[in-house]
Structure formats: C-alpha cells, structure tokens
Amino acid sequence: MTKSSFKISSSPFVHGGLSVPEVMKSVIWALLPAAAMGVMVFGWSALFVMLITVAACVVSERLFNIIRGRPSTVGDQSAALTGLLLAMSMPPNSPWWLCLVGGFFAIVLGKQLYGGLGYNMFNPAMIARVFLLISFPVQMTSWPAPTPLTGDHALTLSQGLAMIISAPFNTPELLDALSTATPLGQFRTETGMGKTVREALGGAFGFDILAAMGGMIKGSLGETSAVLLTLGGIYLLRKRVISWHIPMTMILGCIVPAAIFWLIDNSTYPDPLFHLVTGGLIIGAFFMATDYVTSPVTPKGQIIFGLGCGLLTFLIRTWGGYPEGVSFAIVIMNATVPLIDQYTRPLTYGKKKQTL
Amino acid sequence: MGIIQRTLKKFHGGVHPVENKHLAKHCAIEEIPMPKRLYIPLQQHTGTPCEPCVAPGEKVYKGQLIGRSVSNVSATVHASTSGTIEGITEHMVGHYSGLPDQCIALVPDGLDEWDPTLKGLENPFEADSKSIRDKVREGGVVGLGGAVYPTHIKLTPPRGKPVEVMLINGVECEPYITNDSRMMEERSIEVVEGAQLMMRAIQATHCLICIEANKPGAIKAMEKAIQGLPNFVVQVLPVLYPQGAKNQLIEAITHRQVPSGGRSTDTGATVQNVGTSIAVRDAVLHGRPLIRRIVTVSGRGIKRPANLDVPIGTPIQELIDHCGGLKPGVKQMIMNGPMMGTAVHDLASPVVKATAAVLALTAEEIVDKPEQACIRCGNCLEVCPVELTPCEIVWRAKNDLVDQLPEVHVKDCIECGSCAYVCPSHIPLVHYIRYGKMAVSAQRSEKEKAELTRQRSQAKLARVEAEKAEKERKKEEMRLAAEARKKAAAAKSADETAKPATVESVA
Numbered sequence: 001m002t003k004s005s006f007k008i009s010s011s012p013f014v015h016g017g018l019s020v021p022e023v024m025k026s027v028i029w030a031l032l033p034a035a036a037m038g039v040m041v042f043g044w045s046a047l048f049v050m051l052i053t054v055a056a057c058v059v060s061e062r063l064f065n066i067i068r069g070r071p072s073t074v075g076d077q078s079a080a081l082t083g084l085l086l087a088m089s090m091p092p093n094s095p096w097w098l099c100l101v102g103g104f105f106a107i108v109l110g111k112q113l114y115g116g117l118g119y120n121m122f123n124p125a126m127i128a129r130v131f132l133l134i135s136f137p138v139q140m141t142s143w144p145a146p147t148p149l150t151g152d153h154a155l156t157l158s159q160g161l162a163m164i165i166s167a168p169f170n171t172p173e174l175l176d177a178l179s180t181a182t183p184l185g186q187f188r189t190e191t192g193m194g195k196t197v198r199e200a201l202g203g204a205f206g207f208d209i210l211a212a213m214g215g216m217i218k219g220s221l222g223e224t225s226a227v228l229l230t231l232g233g234i235y236l237l238r239k240r241v242i243s244w245h246i247p248m249t250m251i252l253g254c255i256v257p258a259a260i261f262w263l264i265d266n267s268t269y270p271d272p273l274f275h276l277v278t279g280g281l282i283i284g285a286f287f288m289a290t291d292y293v294t295s296p297v298t299p300k301g302q303i304i305f306g307l308g309c310g311l312l313t314f315l316i317r318t319w320g321g322y323p324e325g326v327s328f329a330i331v332i333m334n335a336t337v338p339l340i341d342q343y344t345r346p347l348t349y350g351k352k353k354q355t356l
Numbered sequence: 357m358g359i360i361q362r363t364l365k366k367f368h369g370g371v372h373p374v375e376n377k378h379l380a381k382h383c384a385i386e387e388i389p390m391p392k393r394l395y396i397p398l399q400q401h402t403g404t405p406c407e408p409c410v411a412p413g414e415k416v417y418k419g420q421l422i423g424r425s426v427s428n429v430s431a432t433v434h435a436s437t438s439g440t441i442e443g444i445t446e447h448m449v450g451h452y453s454g455l456p457d458q459c460i461a462l463v464p465d466g467l468d469e470w471d472p473t474l475k476g477l478e479n480p481f482e483a484d485s486k487s488i489r490d491k492v493r494e495g496g497v498v499g500l501g502g503a504v505y506p507t508h509i510k511l512t513p514p515r516g517k518p519v520e521v522m523l524i525n526g527v528e529c530e531p532y533i534t535n536d537s538r539m540m541e542e543r544s545i546e547v548v549e550g551a552q553l554m555m556r557a558i559q560a561t562h563c564l565i566c567i568e569a570n571k572p573g574a575i576k577a578m579e580k581a582i583q584g585l586p587n588f589v590v591q592v593l594p595v596l597y598p599q600g601a602k603n604q605l606i607e608a609i610t611h612r613q614v615p616s617g618g619r620s621t622d623t624g625a626t627v628q629n630v631g632t633s634i635a636v637r638d639a640v641l642h643g644r645p646l647i648r649r650i651v652t653v654s655g656r657g658i659k660r661p662a663n664l665d666v667p668i669g670t671p672i673q674e675l676i677d678h679c680g681g682l683k684p685g686v687k688q689m690i691m692n693g694p695m696m697g698t699a700v701h702d703l704a705s706p707v708v709k710a711t712a713a714v715l716a717l718t719a720e721e722i723v724d725k726p727e728q729a730c731i732r733c734g735n736c737l738e739v740c741p742v743e744l745t746p747c748e749i750v751w752r753a754k755n756d757l758v759d760q761l762p763e764v765h766v767k768d769c770i771e772c773g774s775c776a777y778v779c780p781s782h783i784p785l786v787h788y789i790r791y792g793k794m795a796v797s798a799q800r801s802e803k804e805k806a807e808l809t810r811q812r813s814q815a816k817l818a819r820v821e822a823e824k825a826e827k828e829r830k831k832e833e834m835r836l837a838a839e840a841r842k843k844a845a846a847a848k849s850a851d852e853t854a855k856p857a858t859v860e861s862v863a
C-alpha cells in the first residue's frame with residue numbers, strides 16, 4: 001500500500017454535525033429555567049447547592065481522568081449535567097459536604113468505575129441520590145419551605161452561603177424553622193395518622209395544585225416547578241434530543257394507576273394530578289429516565305421502560321418505605337435495560353411477513 | 357399497474373445530508389480530451405474477473421474486446437479507444453484497500469476508430485429477450501448505480517413471478533453527484549429508449565422513472581421524453597437519503613420489502629439506473645460496448661466543478677487537471693458519493709464503470725473528530741433504513757463477538773452510512789460493520805472448512821471401517837470356507853473310512 005497524501009478513512013465522509021457535548025448542552029439549557037426558578041423560590045442557598053454539586057462532579061471526572069492517565073472527558077459536559085441533575089434532586093439547603101459526597105459518588109462510583117460515559121449501567125445522578133437517601137436520610141429529607149428571593153423572609157447571599165457551609169452544625173434553629181415535609185411526605189405521614197386525603201392535603205397544609213405547578217412548594221431543588229420542567233422537556237422533544245416514548249409512558253405509567261385507585265377510593269388515595277405535579281415525576285420523566293446510556297435504544301423498549309418507571313414510582317409512593325419513588329424506580333428499571341433491548345430488537349427490512 | 361401504489365411509502369429512517377449539488381448541477385456534460393494512457397482494470401464488476409484476450413503490442417480498435425468473461429456472472433471489458441496495448445500490469449485502482457489490481461495499459465493512437473465489426477440489432481424494438489440480453493452481455497454493461505452487477509443477469513426474466521414494473525432509478529440521492537440528473541436532462545430520449553429495450557428483455561409492462569423533487573430540470577426533460585408512451589410515468593419522490601438504494605426505492609413505490617436474502621424481482625419490481633439505460637441502448641442499437649461514462653467532478657476543493665464524459669481507464673488526475681486542478685486545503689479525495697464512496701489513495705487510479713463521481717473535499721466538508729464511546733442515544737436506529745440496531749452490531753464487532761453478529765443481522769446492512777452520519781460520538785459505524793461482515797464470512801468459511809474436514813475424516817474413517825469390516829468378513833468367509841472345506845474333506849475321508857464301519861455296523 002502506498003502512502004497517500006490524502007486522508008484515508010471509511011465512508012461516510014460527511015457528518016451531520018451532532019456531537020456529545022452539544023447533546024449535553026441542550027439538556028443543560030432545558031434544565032436552566034427550572035433551576036433558576038429553584039433559586040428564586042428557595043433562595044441563594046439553592047444556587048450554592050447547584051454550584052458545589054456541579055463542581056464536585058466536574059472535578060471528580062477530571063481527577064479520575066488524571067489517575068487513569070486518560071485524556072480529559074470534562075469537555076463532553078456529561079459530568080456537569082450529572083451534577084446539575086443531582087443538585088436538582090437534593091434539598092435546596094443541603095450542607096456542602098452532602099453535595100461533595102453526592103457529586104463524587106455519582107461520577108466515580110456511578111460512572112467512571114464502570115468505564116466512563118457509555119458504559120455505566122445506572123443513571124449516575126439517580127444512583128447517587130439513592131445512595132445519599134439511604135446513607136443520610138435526615139439531611140436528604142429536610143425540605144425547607146419556599147423562601148422566595150423576593151419575599152420577606154429571604155436570606156441574603158451570605159446567609160444562604162452560611163447555611164450551606166455551616167449546616168447542619170451551627171444553624172439548627174434556621175433549619176428547624178425552615179424544614180417541613182414535602183407534600184408527598186406530609187401526605188404519607190398524615191394519612192398514616194388516620195386523616196383523610198382531603199384533610200391531609202387541604203386545610204392546614206394548604207396544598208395548592210397551582211402553587212405546585214409554579215414551583216412554590218416544598219421539595220427538592222429543581223423538582224418543584226412542573227411547568228418550567230415540562231417546557232424544558234418540550235424543548236428537548238422539539239430539538240429531537242429525546243423522543244416521546246419514555247416521558248409519556250412514564251407519566252402515564254404513574255398517573256393511570258393513580259387515577260384508578262383514586263376513582264375506587266378517593267378518601268385513601270390522592271388524585272392523579274397530585275402525583276403529576278409533586279415530587280420528581282416530571283423531572284424524572286423528561287430528564288432522568290431519558291438518559292441515553294441507561295435507557296433502552298429501541299422505541300418499543302423505551303415504552304416498556306417508561307411504563308415500568310412510572311408504575312414503580314406509583315407503587316413505591318403508595319406502598320413503599322419512602323415517600324418519593326422516582327429515583328428508586330429509575331435505578332431499578334436501569335438494571336433491566338440490557339434485557340429489554342435484547343427482546344425488543346426491531347424486525348429488520350425484508351424479514352416482516354408480507355403478501356407479495 | 358397492480359403493485360404500484362397510489363401513495364408513496366416512506367421507508368424507515370433516512371437522513372438529509374447537505375446536498376451540495378448546486379456545485380455541479382448546472383454544468384453541461386463535456387467530453388474530456390483523450391489522455392495519453394488508459395489503465396483499464398480487468399475487474400470492474402461484481403463477479404469473476406476477466407481474462408485478457410489481447411497481447412502487449414497488439415493494435416486494437418475502439419470498442420474491441422480486450423477482457424473476456426470466464427463465467428456468467430461477469431462483464432466483458434473493451435478498449436475505450438483505438439490504440440496499442442502497452443502491457444498487462446498491476447496498477448493502482450480505486451479500491452478501498454489501496455491495493456493495485458490487474459489493468460490493461462492502452463496507449464491511444466488519437467484516431468478513436470470504432471471496431472467495424474460492431475453492429476446493433478436489426479429490429480431492436482421488436483427483438484426478443486434473449487437477443488437483447490446477448491447484446492447487453494457482449495457490451496459488458498453493468499449496473500451503473502453503484503452495484504456494478506452484470507446487467508444481462510438482471511435482465512433475465514425471473515422464473516415464477518413476472519416483473520410488473522421496471523423502476524428507472526434517477527433518484528441520485530448521494531450529495532454532490534449530478535451525473536444522473538445531467539443525463540436525464542441532456543439524454544432523456546436515450547434513457548427512454550434504453551428503458552424500452554430493458555422492458556422487452558425482462559418482459560415488464562410498466563416503467564416508472566423515479567426522480568427526487570430536487571431535480572426539476574430532469575423531471576421536466578423526462579416528462580417530455582415519455583410523451584405518447586402510455587406505459588411510462590415519471591414519479592417524483594420527496595428528497596430522502598438513501599432513497600436511491602434499490603430496496604428502499606422499491607419499498608417507496610410498491611410498499612413491499614424485498615425479502616431478506618431474496619431478489620428484488622420477488623416483489624414484482626426491478627430497478628435499473630439511468631446510466632445503465634443509456635448503456636443498454638448503445639449496446640443494443642449500435643453494438644457499442646460500455647467504454648465511457650459520465651463522471652461528476654465536484655467538491656469545494658476543485659477549481660471548476662463539472663460533469664465529464666470520460667473514457668473508462670482515464671486516470672483521475674486527468675479529470676482534475678481538466679477541471680483546473682485542486683484548490684489548496686484539500687483533505688480527502690473520494691471516488692463516488694460522500695456517503696458510500698471510497699477514499700482515493702492515489703490519483704493515478706483510473707475511472708472505472710462504477711465511478712460516478714470524483715470529489716475533492718476540504719476540511720470543513722469532512723468529519724475529522726475522534727471517536728468516542730457509544731452513548732446509546734439511539735440515533736443510529738432511528739435513521740437506519742434496514743431497521744437494524746447499528747450500535748449493537750458495532751459493539752459486537754468491536755469486542756470480536758463474531759458468534760453474536762448474525763443475531764443482529766449484520767449481513768443485511770446496506771452500508772448506506774446514515775448511522776455514522778448522525779452518530780454524536782463520531783463512531784465510524786460502517787467501518788466496524790464491514791469488519792463484522794468479513795469476520796462472519798471468515799468464520800463461516802472456517803466452519804465450513806472444519807465441517808468439510810470433519811466430514812472427510814469421518815468418511816475416511818467410515819471407509820477404513822468398512823474396508824476393515826470387509827476384510828474381516830472376507831477373512832471370516834475364507835475361514836468358514838476353509839472350515840467347510842476341511843469339514844467336507846474330513847467328512848469325505850470319514851465317509852470313506854467310516855463306510856466299512858458302517859457296513860460293519862450294519863453288518
């Protein structure tokens with residue numbers, strides 16, 4: 001073979017121009033409005049939680065590259081996205097060390113030890129959240145009430161920082177004053193005490209669907225604004241970064257059984273809209289379950305996967321040991337992906353039965 | 357027209373690569389001057405290579421046979437002009453391996469003198485299938501759309517299912533390439549004549565000329581050319597790559613899929629390229645073999661893009677020179693389209709029957725990004741016209757899981773490149789898939805070899821066993837015979853000796 005002065009490669013020689021960083025960037029963009037809303041609603045501390053978690057992820061990624069002697073993979077922006085997703089599923093007043101531990105776990109144990117992006121079995125952000133939830137249940141379930149930046153009780157920037165840096169040691173009264181249960185948690189506790197749905201939700205608790213959709217409810221940092229998250233999801237659908245299969249089926253998989261139980265007995269089971277707008281169903285459906293690496297590649301497989309995620313969410317929320325089931329549901333379904341892919345391979349061209 | 361549907365079906369997937377056809381779209385076909393030397397490869401088709409039937413120093417006419425077929429799946433090779441055979445040598449050809457192949461070097465004499473013995477059919481439009489096919493075979497015509505399969509075989513009416521419709525493929529879905537549309541604009545009558553002859557050969561009743569909507573000039577010209585022909589229709593298709601692939605075109609028109617491992621005629625349709633149509637016409641009407649073809653020279657790296665009428669065997673360098681040469685910054689030279697073509701190692705490689713284009717691409721036109729790990733985005737599945745799971749094939753090919761490749765249907769891939777075009781990780785999927793196909797074939801032939809050896813040795817064993825058994829049997833027989841003889845002899849002697857005794861006893 002002679003040495004050629006031209007580049008020798010295999011066809012095709014042209015490319016559509018899509019790249020991994022670009023995909024990741026789109027998802028980050030789609031999340032930002034809801035993230036900004038989180039800061040608006042929960043105050044500056046929320047911003048610090050996001051910054052610390054993202055930084056923890058990016059630094060862990062780079063450090064791991066250096067230790068393994070590999071080129072940097074920070075540029076693919078998947079670490080930053082993992083950080084943002086994880087931060088948005090944590091309480092907005094999480095202490096700094098919780099953010100660090102979570103970020104490190106997500107990147108190193110959730111992704112890099114498997115071989116890096118593309119080889120991980122579980123969604124890094126979700127597996128890290130599950131890990132934190134099991135290891136630090138107190139910190140992971142102390143949800144502050146919304147303290148809008150514009151409101152009377154707003155903390156200043158430095159107070160917000162102080163809360164994150166010193167928590168949970170120095171400001172117990174601050175934390176106590178702020179933390180309450182999330183609607184889902186409240187619901188579980190109160191119905192557990194023998195109250196009816198209406199009592200548990202309404203009255204003193206004052207659950208308001210409209211507030212939930214706008215993000216003015218307690219919950220993890222970015223999970224709460226159903227409207228902005230849905231808009232972000234629609235943006236991703238329009239850009240064809242994700243397809244409808246997983247988000248749609250996951251939402252249906254949760255609210256359809258919820259509706260059935262609610263119709264059977266609406267004094268024990270909350271209405272499906274409650275399931276839809278509280279907790280992490282929307283962010284889970286559009287941003288977490290759709291993670292490419294850990295979801296099926298075939299459309300049929302994605303439908304099965306989405307339904308599974310939704311149904312498991314409903315089951316865990318209704319009868320499980322934790323008030324919120326999205327992260328568990330996704331992690332469990334992640335494990336079934338290889339199997340789903342194998343059994344949902346499409347019938348290829350010329351192999352279908354047809355009348356000739 | 358039973359199988360032609362009123363609507364068009366969108367086949368699965370497909371992509372819209374940047375067309376870049378504007379570069380050469382308006383360039384009328386021009387002949388290039390005869391080069392000083394032609395290198396005509398002995399294999400320019402799918403099938404068995406030809407054997408040379410001329411000797412160095414021999415003088416040949418234009419159109420004279422210089423490479424003879426030695427099997428049916430083969431296409432003869434002819435002199436592209438009159439001149440002297442310089443030799444039969446190994447020369448660079450545009451093969452992706454970059455390896456040279458057997459070529460006949462021909463020095464033109466400048467007279468361009470046709471072989472006087474070449475004659476067309478007397479009444480071509482009333483001729484029977486066989487005589488048309490014979491002319492096509494003699495003319496060395498192959499499918500010019502890319503597959504270069506010998507056309508006379510494709511024109512044989514299939515046994516059993518009749519061909520209802522012939523699709524003339526003027527889809528030209530590869531970016532940059534404009535030669536088919538120029539042929540349709542400038543030589544529309546010839547395309548239709550060729551189509552009529554092919555319809556006679558394969559006994560098709562209808563003809564659809566399929567053109568994508570981005571070629572209004574070609575559509576207009578073809579519509580004019582088919583006026584007064586009731587069985588002809590110009591079918592305009594929406595632009596989608598790879599609609600020009602024969603299986604996808606058949607699916608778009610007939611809504612049927614060619615069965616895996618079957619032939620296109622199983623659906624009642626057959627596909628022929630516009631260039632092939634003209635070649636068939638020339639071969640049948642005038643007895644002129646396929647010795648020239650239309651080549652698009654394009655890309656942002658070429659000074660003056662053009663559509664050239666080129667004698668087969670012309671070195672690529674001559675085409676580039678004719679088009680004003682290369683601009684600085686050309687990164688890659690490609691033979692044929694940018695989706696399915698091959699990278700050119702050496703500009704001395706000649707234009708062959710399969711060459712539809714020569715492209716000079718600059719850095720901004722090509723991909724040059726490092727490959728990353730698959731992120732399982734599923735884009736490749738979404739665009740694959742064969743509905744394969746390309747990422748799964750690649751994963752198996754990369755990890756040498758050859759046993760698992762058939763279950764993901766590696767052999768059904770048409771190498772259209774759509775998957776690699778959309779892959780955000782810049783994985784050269786087609787490269788890995790080709791490797792996978794080769795690995796499967798190699799393993800299969802290994803297995804076949806092993807099986808054959810096993811069968812042979814078993815047969816040998818059986819034979820040895822049989823021989824041994826036979827020997828044993830014979831021995832036994834002989835022993836028995838000997839015993840019998842002994843017994844008989846003993847009995848006889850006993851008889852003889854016993855007789856008196858008996859007598860005695862009797863007595």
Ligand code: SF4
Binds near residue numbers: 735750783
């Ligand atoms: S397009 Fe590329 S990255 Fe996406 S699934 Fe296919 S091979 Fe993997």
Ligand code: SF4
Binds near residue numbers: 739744769770774786
């Ligand atoms: S190259 Fe093969 S696998 Fe890729 S899209 Fe085309 S047919 Fe499908």
